Amino acid sequence: MSKDVIIRFEHVTKQYDGLVVLDDVSFEIERGKFYTLLGPSGCGKTTILRLIAGFIEPTKGTIYFNGKNINHVPANKRQVNTVFQDYALFPHLNVFENVAFGLRVKKMKYADIQEKVAEALRFVNLEGYEHREIREMSGGQRQRVAIARAIVNEPEVLLLDEPLSALDLKLRTEMQYELRELQRRLGITFIFVTHDQEEALAMSDQIFVLHKGKIQQSGTPKDIYDEPVNRFVADFIGESNILPGTMIADFLVEFAGKRFECVDQGFYPNEPVEVVIRPEDLEITTRDQGKLQVRVDSQLFRGVHYELCCYDQHGNEWLVHSTKKAEVGEEIGLYFEPEAIHVMRVSEAQEVSDGEGSDET
Amino acid sequence: MKHNTRNVYLIPYVLWIVLFVVAPILLILYYSFFDIEGQWTIANYKKFFTPIYLKMTFSSFWYAFLITVFSLLIAYPTAYLLTKTKHKQLWLLLIILPTWVNLLLKVYAFLGIFGTYGLANAVLEALGVGTKQILFTDFSFVFVSVYIFIPFMVLPIFNALEELNPSLVDAARDLGASAWTTFRRVVFPLTIDGVKAGCQAVFIPALSLFMITRLIAGNRVITLGTAIEEHFLVTQDWGMGATIAVFLIIAMAIVVIITGNRK
Ligand SMILES: Nc1ncnc2c1ncn2[C@@H]1O[C@H](COP(=O)(O)OP(=O)(O)OP(=O)(O)O)[C@@H](O)[C@H]1O
Ligand SMILES: [Mg+2]
Numbered sequence: 001m002s003k004d005v006i007i008r009f010e011h012v013t014k015q016y017d018g019l020v021v022l023d024d025v026s027f028e029i030e031r032g033k034f035y036t037l038l039g040p041s042g043c044g045k046t047t048i049l050r051l052i053a054g055f056i057e058p059t060k061g062t063i064y065f066n067g068k069n070i071n072h073v074p075a076n077k078r079q080v081n082t083v084f085q086d087y088a089l090f091p092h093l094n095v096f097e098n099v100a101f102g103l104r105v106k107k108m109k110y111a112d113i114q115e116k117v118a119e120a121l122r123f124v125n126l127e128g129y130e131h132r133e134i135r136e137m138s139g140g141q142r143q144r145v146a147i148a149r150a151i152v153n154e155p156e157v158l159l160l161d162e163p164l165s166a167l168d169l170k171l172r173t174e175m176q177y178e179l180r181e182l183q184r185r186l187g188i189t190f191i192f193v194t195h196d197q198e199e200a201l202a203m204s205d206q207i208f209v210l211h212k213g214k215i216q217q218s219g220t221p222k223d224i225y226d227e228p229v230n231r232f233v234a235d236f237i238g239e240s241n242i243l244p245g246t247m248i249a250d251f252l253v254e255f256a257g258k259r260f261e262c263v264d265q266g267f268y269p270n271e272p273v274e275v276v277i278r279p280e281d282l283e284i285t286t287r288d289q290g291k292l293q294v295r296v297d298s299q300l301f302r303g304v305h306y307e308l309c310c311y312d313q314h315g316n317e318w319l320v321h322s323t324k325k326a327e328v329g330e331e332i333g334l335y336f337e338p339e340a341i342h343v344m345r346v347s348e349a350q351e352v353s354d355g356e357g358s359d360e361t
Numbered sequence: 362m363k364h365n366t367r368n369v370y371l372i373p374y375v376l377w378i379v380l381f382v383v384a385p386i387l388l389i390l391y392y393s394f395f396d397i398e399g400q401w402t403i404a405n406y407k408k409f410f411t412p413i414y415l416k417m418t419f420s421s422f423w424y425a426f427l428i429t430v431f432s433l434l435i436a437y438p439t440a441y442l443l444t445k446t447k448h449k450q451l452w453l454l455l456i457i458l459p460t461w462v463n464l465l466l467k468v469y470a471f472l473g474i475f476g477t478y479g480l481a482n483a484v485l486e487a488l489g490v491g492t493k494q495i496l497f498t499d500f501s502f503v504f505v506s507v508y509i510f511i512p513f514m515v516l517p518i519f520n521a522l523e524e525l526n527p528s529l530v531d532a533a534r535d536l537g538a539s540a541w542t543t544f545r546r547v548v549f550p551l552t553i554d555g556v557k558a559g560c561q562a563v564f565i566p567a568l569s570l571f572m573i574t575r576l577i578a579g580n581r582v583i584t585l586g587t588a589i590e591e592h593f594l595v596t597q598d599w600g601m602g603a604t605i606a607v608f609l610i611i612a613m614a615i616v617v618i619i620t621g622n623r624k
Contacts, residue, residue, distance in 0.1 A: 055531050075534040088532035092550045101546075102536035153536065 004031040005067075006157060006189055007052060012061035014047055014213075021047050023213040024061070029157070034183050034190045036200040039210030040236070045193040046085060048210075049159045052191065054078045066156075081150040085161040085193075087142045089134045095121070095145055096130040102153040120148040123182060139166040144175075151182065157189045164199065176203055197237050201225060209233050230344055234276045241282075241318055245275040245343070253343055256292060256312055264343040274344045279307070279321040281340035290333015294318050296326045310334075386610065392603035397596075405604035414588075418608065421584040424499075425567035428506045432563050433556065435507065436514035440555075443515070444522045453519060460512045468576050471505045472496065475577075502578035506567060514559035521555025522548075557620040564620075565613050585609050 007029035014022040022044045029035055037045045050056045051063060054075035062069050070078065081102070089098050097104075099117045108116075121127055124144035129137070137145065143166055150158055160179075164172045180203050183190045194200055200207050201221040209216045209224060209232075217229045228234035234242055245255030250265035255275045267273065287293055294310035301307075308320040310332070318334065326332055396402045408414065439456070443449050459467065474480045475495040482492045495501050525548065533543040549556075571586035585605050592602030 050531075053531070053535055055534070075531070076537045076539055080535070082532070082535045084528050084532060086526070086528055088526065088528040090529060090532070090547060090551075101533070101538075105537045105542060149536070 003028070005029065006031040006065065008064040009048075009051075010062045010064070012051065012058045012063060014044075014051065014056065015059045021213050022051075022058075025213070025215055026061075027208060027215060027218060029189060029191065030206075031156075031189055032187050033205040034180065034203060035192065036204040036207045037191065037193045037210055038195065038197060038200040038207055038236075039216075040195060043210040044213045045195075045210060046161055047213075049082065049161055049191065049193060052157070053080050053082050053159055079156040080159060081153050081155040081157075082159040083143075083146045083150045083161060083163045085165075087146040089142055089145055089149070091134050093134070094130070095126065095132050095134065095137070098134065098145055099149045099152050101149065116152050117148075120152040123151065123178070124148045140168070140171055143167065147179075151186070154186070155188060157191060158183075160190065160192045162193050162195070164194075165196075172199075179203065201237070209236065211236070227342060228276060228344065231274055234274075234342070234344065239279050239319055239321075241277045241279065241316075243275045243277075243316055245273050247271045247273045247343060251338075253341060256316055257314055258292070260291065260341060261338045262341040262343060263338055264341070267343070267345070272346050274346055276342040276344060277336060277340055279319040280305075281336050282318065282320045282322070283335045284308075284320065284322045284324050284326055285333040285335045287331050287333045290335050292318075292334040293331060294334055296328050296330050296332060299326060299328055389603045389606050389610070392599050393607050395600045397598045397600060402600075405600050408601065409604055409608060414605070417583055417585055417588055418612075420582070421568055421586070422612075424503065424506075424570075424582065424584060425564050427503050428510060428567045429560050429564045431503065431507045432510050432514040433560065436511050436559060437518055437556070439511075440515050440518040440522055443519055453516075456515055457512050464509065464572065467509065468505065468573055471501070471508075471577060475501050496577065497579035497581050499578070499582065502574060502582050505577045506570065506573055509573065510563040510567065513562040517558035517562065518552060518555040521552035521558075525551050561617060561620050564616055568612060568616075569609055 005028045009025055009027050012022060012025045013020065025048070037048060039045055047056070051058055054070070054073060054077075057071055063071055065073075065078065065080075090101065093101070096117055099120055100113050103113045103116060117130070118127070121129065124147050126141065126144055126148065129141070129145075134142065134145070143163055147160070147163055150160075163179075164175050167175060176199060179190070179192075192200075192203065201224075204221055206218065207221055207224050208218045211232050217224055217233045219227075224233065224237055228237060228240075231242055234240045243255045245253050247253050247264070247267035247270065248259060249269060250267070251262055253260055253262045253264070253273065253275060292312060294312045296308055296310050298309045299306055302321075305321045305323050306325055308318075308322060308326055310318040310320060312318060320334065393405055394401055394403065396404055443452050443456075446452055472479075476482070477492065477494075477496075479495075481495055485491065485493055529547055529551070530543055533547045534540075538546065568584075569586040569589075570584065571590045574582050574584055574587050575590070585608070589602045589605050589609070592598045592605070
C-alpha cells in the first residue's frame with residue numbers, strides 16, 4: 001500500500017526578524033493518522049500549526065497539501081481547522097453561534113446548522129449549553145467548545161494546539177480517549193500539539209519530537225520510547241538514566257566500569273556512545289545478584305511505585321522505579337535485561353536526523 | 362469608621378461637581394423660565410416648538426450626524442492601519458498632536474487655506490477648475506469640523522483594536538471567513554465599544570459647535586450652538602438662550618444613554 005501523503009513540508013524555515021524559529025524542517029503527514037508534535041515550550045510547535053493553517057508563510061521552503069504548493073493559499077481557503085491554544089472563542093457570540101460560525105460562513109441552511117451544532121456539542125459533552133455565553137463557561141468547557149467549533153466543519157486535517165492542557169486529570173484522560181475515538185470515527189488527520197510526553201505516547205500513531213526548531217526524531221510512540229536517537233529525546237520522553245559508555249564490539253557495551261551484553265550493533269569498535277536505561281527496566285535485587293551495585297540515596301513513594309535515587313561507586317546517578325521498597329543508605333544490586341540497554345551514537349546528540357531519518361525501523 | 366474616611370476623600374470631587382456641573386445646569390433651568398423683561402413665563406418653551414427653532418434643532422443634529430459619520434469613516438481605517446504599523450505609538454502621537462494646538466488657531470489656518478486667495482483655490486486654479494467659493498459653505502464647515510474631531514474618534518477605536526485578541530481574527534479566517542466577513546462578524550462587533558465612545562466624543566461637542574460654525578460657515582449654517590450664542594451675546598434674550606441650552610442638555614443626555622450601554 002502506497003503512502004497517502006496529505007501534508008508535506010520541504011525544507012521549511014521560519015524566521016521572525018532574523019530569529020530562526022523553525023530550521024529547515026522536512027516531514028510528511030499521512031492521511032487519516034493521529035500525529036503529535038511533542039516538545040518543550042518555545043520549540044516551534046505552534047509555529048508549525050500556524051504554517052499548516054495558513055496564518056503565516058514560510059521564510060524558505062515549501063508546504064504541500066494534497067500535492068499542491070499551498071505557501072500562498074490564505075487560511076480561509078484551506079481544508080484545515082484549528083483548536084487554538086488560547087481557545088480564541090468569540091466573546092460576543094454564545095456557544096451555539098461560536099460552533100455555528102464556520103457553517104454560517106458557508107451559508108448552510110439553518111436547520112442543517114442546528115443539527116450539526118447539536119451533534120458537535122453532543123460529542124464534547126456540552127448538550128444543553130447552546131445558549132450559554134462564553135464568559136459563563138469554565139476553562140475546560142471553553143476548550144470543548146473550541147473542539148466542537150473545529151470538528152463541526154469536517155476538515156481534512158484538524159490541528160489541535162494543546163487542547164487538553166486546562167482540564168483536570170480525569171477529564172483529560174477521558175478526552176484523550178474520546179479524541180482518539182473521534183479521530184478513528186471521522187477518519188480525518190489529527191495533528192496534536194502537546195508538551196506532555198505521556199499524552200503523546202498514549203494517543204499518537206506517529207510522534208515528532210521537536211527541539212529548538214528542529215525535528216529530533218519521528219516515529220511511533222514505541223520507537224521513540226525504546227530507541228531514542230539522542231540525549232534530548234531520551235531525556236524528554238520519560239525519565240531515563242543516561243551514561244557515557246563505549247561500544248566494545250557488536251552486542252557488547254561498556255559503562256559504569258563494566259561490560260554488558262546488549263542488543264545493539266553496527267557501531268565502530270570502541271566507539272564512544274551514550275547508554276540509556278529506563279528507570280522501570282531496573283530491578284532491585286540483593287547486592288550479589290545485581291549486575292550493578294549501588295547505594296540508595298533517597299526514596300519517594302509515587303503511588304504506583306517507589307522512585308529510588310541511587311549512586312554507583314563511580315558517582316553515576318541511577319533512577320530506579322520499583323514496586324519493592326529499599327532502605328535509604330542500603331547497598332543494593334540492580335538487575336536488567338540486555339534489551340533494556342539502549343545505545344545512542346554521541347554524534348546524534350549534536351547532528352540530529354530530521355524527517356527522513358525515521359526509516360531505520 | 363472606614364466608610365466615613367472614604368467619604369472624606371470624596372468631598373473635593375462632590376464640591377466640584379455641585380459647583381461647576383449641577384449648579385450651572387440648575388441656573389440654566391431657572392433662567393429658561395424668564396422672558397427678556399425678567400417676567401416668569403413658559404413662553405420660551407412654546408417658542409422652541411415653532412418651526413424656526415425646530416429646523417435649527419434638526420440642522421444641528423444633521424450636521425453633528427454628518428461630522429460623526431465622516432469622522433468615523435476616516436478614523437476607523439486610520440486606527441486599523443495604526444495598529445498594524447511598526448511605530449504605532451509615534452504615529453498615534455502625531456495624530457493626537459493637533460489637539461494640543463489652540464482650536465482658534467486651527468480654524469484661522471483654515472480661513473487662510475480656504476480663502477479666495479488661499480492654497481485650496483490655488484490648487485483648483487492650477488487644475489483648471491477655477492476659483493470657487495469654499496469658505497462659508499456646508500462643505501468647509503463639515504470638513505474643518507471633521508478635521509478637528511478626528512483624533513477624538515481615532516483614539517478610542519485604536520484602543521479597542523489594540524485590545525482585540527489577534528487569535529480571534531485567525532480563528533475567523535480558520536473557519537473560512539473572508540477578510541470582509543471577519544471584519545463584519547468579529548472585528549467590528551468587538552470594537553463597537555470604541556466606536557460608541559468615539560461617536561460620543563464627536564457627536565456631543567459637534568451638536569453645540571458655534572465658533573467653527575461662525576468662522577467657517579458664516580451665516581450659512583445656523584445651529585443650536587450659534588443660536589445660544591446669539592441670544593446671550595447679541596439679543597440679550599437670556600431666557601430663550603437658556604431654553605435652547607436645556608434642550609441641548611436633554612439631547613446630549615439621550616445620546617449618552619443610547620450609546621452608553623458599555624460594560
Ligand atoms: N510573531 C512572533 N514574532 C517573533 N517571535 C515569535 C513569534 N511567534 C513565535 N515566536 C517565537 O518562536 C518560537 C517558537 O514559538 P511557538 O509558539 O511555535 O512555540 P511552542 O512550541 O508552541 O511553545 P509553547 O509550548 O509554549 O506553546 C518562540 O521562541 C517564540 O518566541
Ligand atoms: Mg504553542
